[in-house]
Every structure is written in structure tokens, then in C-alpha cells.
Amino acid sequence: xxxxxxxxxxxxxxxxxxxxxxxxxxxxxxxxxxxxxxxxxxxxxxxxxxxxxxxxxxxxxxxxxxxxxxxxxxxxxxxxxxxxxxxxxxxxxxxxxxxxxxxxxxxxxxxxxxxxxxx
Amino acid sequence: xxxxxxxxxxxxxxxxxxxxxxxxxxxxxxxxxxxxxxxxxxxxxxxxxxxxxxxxxxxxxxxxxxxxxxxxxxxxxxxxxxxxxxxxxxxxxxxxxxxxxxxxxxxxxxxxxxxxxxxxxxxxxxxxxxxxxxxxxxxxxxxxxxxxxxxxxxxxxxxxxxxxxxxxxxxxxxxxxxxxxxxxxxxxxxxxxxxxxxxxxxxxxxxxxxxxxxxxxxxxxxxxxxxxxxxxxxxxxxxxxxxxxxxxxxxxxxxxxxxxxxxxxxxxxxxxxxxxxxxxxxxxxxxxxxxxxxxxxxxxxxxxxxxxxxxxxxxxxxxxxxxxxxxxxxxxxxxxxxxxxxxxxxxxxxxxxxxxxxxxxxxxxxxxxxxxxxxxxxxxxxxxxxxxxxxxxxxxxxxxxxxxxxxxxxxxxxxxxxxxxxxxxxxxxxxxxxxxxxxxxxxxxxxxxxxxxxxxxxxxxxxxxxxxxxxxxxxxxxxxxxxxxxxxxxxxxxxxxxxxxxxxxxxxxxxxxxxxxxxxxxxxxxxxxxxxxxxxxxxxxxxxxxxxxxxxxxxxxxxxxxxxxxxxxxxxxxxxxxxxxxxxxxxxxxxxxxxxxxxxxxxxxxxxxxxxxxxxxxxxxxxxxxxxxxxxxxxxxxxxxxxxxxxxxxxxxxxxxxxxxxxxxxxxxxxxxxxxxxxxxxxxxxxxxxxx
Numbered sequence: 132x133x134x135x136x137x138x139x140x141x142x143x144x145x146x147x148x149x150x151x152x153x154x155x156x157x158x159x160x161x162x163x164x165x166x167x168x169x170x171x172x173x174x175x176x177x178x179x180x181x182x183x184x185x186x187x188x189x190x191x192x193x194x195x196x197x198x199x200x201x202x203x204x205x206x207x208x209x210x211x212x213x214x215x216x217x218x219x220x221x222x223x224x225x226x227x228x229x230x231x232x233x234x235x236x237x238x239x240x241x242x243x244x245x246x247x248x249x250x
Numbered sequence: 251x252x253x254x255x256x257x258x259x260x261x262x263x264x265x266x267x268x269x270x271x272x273x274x275x276x277x278x279x280x281x282x283x284x285x286x287x288x289x290x291x292x293x294x295x296x297x298x299x300x301x302x303x304x305x306x307x308x309x310x311x312x313x314x315x316x317x318x319x320x321x322x323x324x325x326x327x328x329x330x331x332x333x334x335x336x337x338x339x340x341x342x343x344x345x346x347x348x349x350x351x352x353x354x355x356x357x358x359x360x361x362x363x364x365x366x367x368x369x370x371x372x373x374x375x376x377x378x379x380x381x382x383x384x385x386x387x388x389x390x391x392x393x394x395x396x397x398x399x400x401x402x403x404x405x406x407x408x409x410x411x412x413x414x415x416x417x418x419x420x421x422x423x424x425x426x427x428x429x430x431x432x433x434x435x436x437x438x439x440x441x442x443x444x445x446x447x448x449x450x451x452x453x454x455x456x457x458x459x460x461x462x463x464x465x466x467x468x469x470x471x472x473x474x475x476x477x478x479x480x481x482x483x484x485x486x487x488x489x490x491x492x493x494x495x496x497x498x499x500x501x502x503x504x505x506x507x508x509x510x511x512x513x514x515x516x517x518x519x520x521x522x523x524x525x526x527x528x529x530x531x532x533x534x535x536x537x538x539x540x541x542x543x544x545x546x547x548x549x550x551x552x553x554x555x556x557x558x559x560x561x562x563x564x565x566x567x568x569x570x571x572x573x574x575x576x577x578x579x580x581x582x583x584x585x586x587x588x589x590x591x592x593x594x595x596x597x598x599x600x601x602x603x604x605x606x607x608x609x610x611x612x613x614x615x616x617x618x619x620x621x622x623x624x625x626x627x628x629x630x631x632x633x634x635x636x637x638x639x640x641x642x643x644x645x646x647x648x649x650x651x652x653x654x655x656x657x658x659x660x661x662x663x664x665x666x667x668x669x670x671x672x673x674x675x676x677x678x679x680x681x682x683x684x685x686x687x688x689x690x691x692x693x694x695x696x697x698x699x700x701x702x703x704x705x706x707x708x709x710x711x712x713x714x715x716x717x718x719x720x721x722x723x724x725x726x727x728x729x730x731x732x733x734x735x736x737x738x739x740x741x742x743x744x745x746x747x748x749x750x751x752x753x754x755x756x757x758x759x760x761x762x763x764x765x766x767x768x769x770x771x772x773x774x775x776x777x778x779x780x781x782x783x784x785x786x787x788x789x790x791x792x793x794x795x796x797x798x799x800x801x802x803x804x805x806x807x808x809x810x811x812x813x814x815x816x817x818x819x820x821x822x823x824x825x826x827x828x829x830x831x832x833x834x835x836x837x838x839x840x841x842x843x844x845x846x847x848x849x850x851x852x853x854x855x856x857x858x859x860x861x862x863x864x865x866x867x868x869x870x871x872x873x874x875x876x877x878x879x880x881x882x883x884x885x886x887x888x889x890x891x892x893x894x895x896x897x898x899x900x901x902x903x904x905x906x907x908x909x910x911x912x913x914x915x916x917x918x919x920x921x922x923x924x925x926x927x928x929x930x931x932x933x934x935x936x937x938x939x940x941x942x
Contacts, residue, residue, distance in 0.1 A: 137650075154615075155821060155824070157817065157820050157821065157849065157853060158817040158820060158853045158856055158857065159817035159818045159820060159821065188824065188845075188846070188849070190846060190849050190850055190853060191850055191853075191909055192853060194909075220838075220839060220842045220843075220846075223839060223842075223843070224846065224909070227908075227909055227912045227913075228908070228909055
């Protein structure tokens with residue numbers, strides 16, 4: 132399967148779970164990616180950071196997935212933060228679809244970590 | 251009737267003289283026949299021979315006792331006797347008995363004239379039936395012994411099933427039936443009429459349509475019954491018991507039109523059980539039926555051919571399965587990769603053995619494309635299974651690995667861990683279709699041929715590694731080459747270049763010359779035909795052949811692809827679209843946004859165009875409309891499905907629809923019974939075209 136995406140657990144910074152989505156997100160893998168992210172967030176961490184800087188493609192199924200994850204985590208009072216480089220294609224998609232206005236987004240990982248440790 | 255000139259015996263003996271008693275009580279049958287041909291007197295012997303009482307015979311025509319085929323001959327002799335053309339006659343004839351059976355008699359006749367001048371013929375008949383029956387029985391015995399001995403020789407005819415069945419059926423007719431039919435159990439458990447032989451056109455016409463109709467294993471039918479019971483089924487009154495014996499209307503009709511009454515079926519079995527039945531049948535015109543003693547004969551006859559047929563079936567099954575397997579294991583369709591033209595050929599071995607040649611085209615995670623061709627050492631089902639293992643392992647590794655040397659290393663290690671040593675040669679070429687870069691690896695395989703658009707041909711990738719499956723620590727190397735736009739790459743297996751009568755170098759030189767002569771404007775399929783034709787005559791019967799041709803095409807303003815609407819195909823489409831947009835000079839972010847817009851529409855087709863569990867085509871066509879200004883153009887893309895419109899639906903869900911509106915200048919949806927087409931248009935700024 133070409134252009135598959137992979138969720139990699141970068142680290143747990145204290146009680147913050149940091150995940151990166153490497154590759155392209157579409158119908159073929161969106162369910163799998165959501166399940167992996169939710170599974171990695173299972174132990175009630177203080178916050179979850181999803182790094183989309185290595186994400187090359189994201190369509191509306193991916194957008195839907197981000198909203199679903201945000202909703203599930205907010206029920207459990209776990210803040211979700213996205214890392215989205217401002218000049219990238221993914222940033223433009225998140226902007227067009229309103230994600231930027233609903234979910235906290237930072238332009239790099241240090242900023243996201245800093246924001247998460249404050250909360 | 252007039253008297254002739256020859257002297258005649260006069261019948262003037264009184265009834266009470268001894269001669270009369272001789273006539274009456276003689277062991278020889280007498281009949282006195284009038285000039286009109288009617289019997290006027292007979293004796294006890296005649297009554298005993300024919301089974302008709304003396305008194306009842308008088309007045310009946312002599313010919314009524316004579317079997318039809320002999321009647322003309324007897325009439326002629328009778329008239330010649332009456333007319334004095336001959337003075338006496340001897341012959342043998344078949345006569346009817348009162349019980350309907352036929353007997354054979356030696357007959358002689360003499361003409362006489364009584365006192366009143368009336369003419370008669372006295373016929374003397376001696377029943378010789380027992381002699382003839384004995385003679386026939388001995389001839390039949392000789393014929394049957396001969397048949398048994400020939401049936402035993404059947405094992406030497408050939409290893410193929412059909413010729414064996416045919417040879418068997420032919421030798422049986424007419425010695426043991428007017429028809430012989432062989433039924434074999436198919437993979438479906440049903441009994442199929444596989445071969446029959448008859449000299450009778452009516453039987454032939456009746457049986458022919460039955461070859462396509464299976465007999466269910468539990469049906470009422472003599473062959474099925476023989477197989478079920480593992481015993482001989484003997485029927486001599488099929489005309490009267492047909493509806494009980496045969497439950498299929500078409501077979502009943504066939505039995506009626508063939509006119510077969512006498513049937514004997516014997517099961518075919520070997521040590522594993524029954525696997526079919528043989529049917530023998532007599533047509534009523536032969537006057538023969540099957541006796542109890544024929545059961546023993548049939549049992550003996552069929553047991554002599556069972557083994558030979560069982561072996562042949564097993565061989566054919568294996569050959570059949572291996573070939574089907576081989577074909578099934580090759581990719582059903584290759585990915586449609588824009589910017590390339592691909593042609594493949596596979597030709598199975600014509601001989602008994604099945605090879606393990608294969609090819610594949612795989613999109614790699616880094617966007618490049620892998621072209622693979624291989625040859626498993628060995629033949630038969632094992633080779634076909636090994637080929638499948640290798641092909642699918644390569645596909646599995648290629649999900650997250652794009653480097654050909656690492657792919658080959660992993661594949662080799664995996665293969666070495668498999669039980670049952672499998673060795674295979676392989677050529678793996680990874681192609682960057684943007685730039686034309688080729689990374690070539692080979693494992694004991696013949697080198698890859700690359701032709702540039704000017705007709706220069708070169709071999710690449712010779713001796714880069716040993717065959718896979720030999721050693722888990724084997725190392726592989728790669729070689730770089732370039733596939734120019736308009737260039738062709740040829741991957742092949744040794745069947746293309748190996749001939750028994752020439753060296754491998756000569757074969758490679760022939761291939762090089764053949765590729766050099768290719769006209770690059772020609773259709774690639776025709777080129778594949780031409781290459782395949784160069785070996786058609788010379789292909790060794792036990793060798794198979796696989797061929798994979800790749801041409802890198804010129805960038806075009808037109809993009810077109812048709813794929814199966816499945817989620818896992820979307821990534822490959824995006825890769826192709828990005829390459830096309832780059833080719834035509836579409837810059838960022840327009841290119842990424844167009845890919846997203848098209849991706850949304852394509853995902854919508856995957857999700858909504860076809861009912862769950864089914865799939866259908868997804869067609870994407872793109873064009874560039876340029877006007878006077880060379881720095882801008884309208885890119886139009888149509889995304890079409892062939893599903894039935896079920897309910898008005900937006901594109902990609904509400905969010906997808908909103909997204910689409912912002913990504914393109916215009917989006918039009920056109921739905922009908924023939925499917926849905928979404929037409930997108932976006933004005934883009936063009937950079938000078940970048941490479942193909």
C-alpha cells in the first residue's frame with residue numbers, strides 16, 4: 132500500500148504524550164490512525180500532542196478524524212494540541228476547514244510542549 | 251408354373267409304405283412346399299425344430315420361417331428348382347422359431363411332380379444351431395481374450411487421460427458392445443461423460459449433447475449407480491425400465507433415441523476408491539444382450555484399465571492445477587501508472603512441466619515504482635507456490651521499504667527461513683518516473699535491457715548477486731541507469747534468450763538486436779508481440795516465459811486513468827496526479843490543492859458510488875487549457891464513476907464540500923443513471939515545464 136501513514140510515538144514528556152503522523156492520511160488508513168492515537172492516549176495523560184509536520188497529505192476524512200479525537204479527549208478532559216508548520220499544505224487545509232479555530236495549534240513542537248506544561 | 255424339360259421325381263408313394271414313415275419320423279426335418287411357396291406337409295422333426303405343431307404349419311408360406319436376410323436367396327433357389335434350372339440346392343439359412351429366437355439350419359431342396367402334374371419342392375432342413383453357437387462362442391472368446399490383453403497394454407499408450415480413454419473405448423467396440431462410454435467424477439463430485447466411442451451414428455448423435463450435462467452423484471442413472479454401489483449394473487430391458495433407471499429427462503431422451511436396451515456399467519476404482527464408471531451398451535439390431543458371465547468379463551476388463559486411467563487423471567489434475575495456479579498468481583491487472591506504458595506477456599511451458607516465472611509492478615512508499623521479474627528454480631505446483639510466496643513477500647516488504655537492495659536482502663533472508671529449499675532468480679528495478687533514474691538489482695538473473703530513444707541498447711545489472719534462497723547472509727548490489735523519456739526497459743526470463751542450439755551470448759545478442767530495431771513510436775503491445783514471436787518457434791517445451799516492458803512516455807497535457815474504486819488505490823492516484831501537474835508546470839500551492847480537491851472527489855466515489863461490498867471503476871481525466879498567456883492555464887479534471895445515483899449527496903461530506911469550493915474555481919456535479927461526474931476547473935500559474 133503506497134503512501135501509507137504511520138503513527139509514531141515520539142516520547143512521553145512527563146505526562147504529555149507526543150505522537151507524529153508520518154505520511155499521508157486518507158480513507159485507506161484514517162480509522163487505523165485514529166485508533167492508534169486513542170490507544171496511545173489511554174492512560175489519562177496530562178495532554179496529547181499530535182505532530183503533523185511530517186504529514187504530507189490530509190483530506191476531509193483526516194479532518195473528521197482530528198475533530199473526533201478532540202471530542203473524545205475533551206470528554207476525558209485531556210487537552211489536544213496539534214503541531215502544524217505555518218507555511219505547509221496541511222496548515223492551509225486546517226485553515227480552510229476551521230480546525231485552526233477549534234483545536235489548539237502550534238507551529239513547532241517546543242511551543243506545543245511549552246503550552247501543554249502550562250495547562 | 252410350367253414344367254421344365256428336366257426329368258422330375260414323381261411323388262407316388264402311398265402313405266402306408268415305409269418311405270412315408272421315414273418321412274414322418276426321420277430326424278431330418280422335411281417340408282413339402284407347393285409351387286406357390288406354401289407348405290403342404292411337414293414331419294415331426296420340422297415341428298421339433300421350429301416349435302410349431304405339424305398341423306398348424308400347413309398352408310403357411312415357407313418364407314415365413316426364413317429370416318429376413320436369407321429370404322431373397324431362398325426365393326431365387328426355390329424358383330430355379332421349380333423351373334428346372336437346377337436339380338437340387340444346398341445352403342444354410344437362419345430360421346425363426348415359435349419362441350422368437352433364430353436358429354441356423356443346413357437346407358437342401360429338390361423339385362418333384364405328383365401324379366396330377368402339380369409341382370412341389372421338398373425341403374430338407376437340419377438344425378445346426380448348436381454348432382454355430384459353439385463356433386461363435388469360440389470366436390467371441392478369442393476376441394475377448396484379445397481385448398483383455400490389449401486393455402492391459404493401455405498403460406503404454408500415453409500418460410494423458412483423453413487418449414487413454416479414447417483408446418480404451420475404441421478397442422471395446424464392437425467386441426463388447428456397440429458403444430463404450432467412460433464417465434469420470436469431476437471436482438464437483440458429479441459424474442461427467444468424458445469419452446465414448448461408437449460406430450453407430452444414432453448413438454453418437456444421442457450421446458454427444460450429454461457430455462456437457464453432469465450426472466449428480468446420487469442420481470438414478472446406471473453409471474452413477476455403478477459408482478455408488480461399487481458394483482456391476484446390468485440391464486437388458488432399459489426400454490421398459492427407463493423411467494425407474496434414469497431420472498434425468500435429457501438422458502431418458504438420449505437413451506430412447508439411441509435405442510439402447512442392453513446396458514452394463516462397471517465402476518472404475520483404484521486403491522483410493524471409485525472415481526468413475528464405464529458403460530457398455532448393445533443396440534437391439536446386434537441382437538445381443540449382456541449375460542451374467544459378461545459381468546465377470548467387464549469386471550476384469552475395467553480393472554485392467556482403472557490403474558492406467560487413475561494415473562493419467564492424477565497427472566492431468568496436477569498439470570491443470572499448477573497451470574491454473576500459476577496464472578492465478580500472476581497479477582490480474584497492473585497498476586495504471588501515468589507517464590508510463592507497460593506491456594506484459596506470460597507464456598506457460600507447452601510441455602508437461604509448469605514453470606515458476608512471474609512479474610509484478612509495485613508502487614513504493616517513496617513514490618517510485620518497482621518493476622520485478624523472476625524465475626523460481628523447479629517446476630510443478632511447488633514452483634508455483636514458491637513463486638507466489640516470493641511475489642507476495644516482496645509486496646509486503648514494499649509497503650514500508652523503497653530501497654531495492656534492502657528489499658532483496660529481506661526477501662532473501664525470508665526465503666532462506668522457509669522450509670523446503672526454494673531458490674529463485676530475480677531482477678528488481680526501482681524507477682523514479684520524475685527523473686527517469688533507475689536503480690537496478692539482480693539476484694542470479696539475466697541483465698535488464700534499456701533502450702534509449704535513439705536506439706542505443708545496453709544491458710544493466712549483470713552479476714549483482716546470487717540467486718535468493720541460497721544463503722541468508724548473501725549480499726546484493728545495485729547499479730544505476732537512466733530511462734529517458736521515450737526509452738524502453740525490457741525485463742525477461744531466460745525462456746526469451748535460451749535455446750538448446752545456441753549459446754546464451756548469441757541469445758542475448760539476438761535480444762539486443764531485436765530491442766534496437768524497435769520503432770519508439772510503435773505501440774508497446776505490438777513490440778511485446780514481436781519480442782515474444784522471436785522465441786515462439788524456439789521456446790523449449792519445458793521452459794516458460796515472462797516478459798515485462800516499460801516505456802517512459804512524454805509528458806502530456808492529458809491525464810487519464812481508470813482504477814478500481816478502492817481506498818487503497820487513492821495514494822497511487824495522488825502520486826500520478828502530482829507527477830502530471832509537475833509535468834505541465836503547475837506550481838505550488840495550486841498543485842497540492844488540486845490534488846486534494848481531486849482526492850476528495852475520488853474518496854467520495856470510493857465511499858458512496860457503489861453499494862457496500864461491491865466496487866466499480868473510478869475514472870479520472872485531466873486536461874490543460876492554455877490560452878495566449880503562457881504563464882497561466884485552466885486545468886480541468888473530471889472524476890467519474892459508473893455507480894447508480896441513489897440520493898443527492900454532497901461531495902466528501904459537508905466539510906469536504908466546503909473544502910472543495912475553496913480549492914477550485916468551479917465544481918460541477920452531473921449525475922444520472924450512468925453514474926456521477928464531477929468536473930473541476932482551476933486557473934493556475936504555470937512555471938516553465940519541468941522535465942517529464
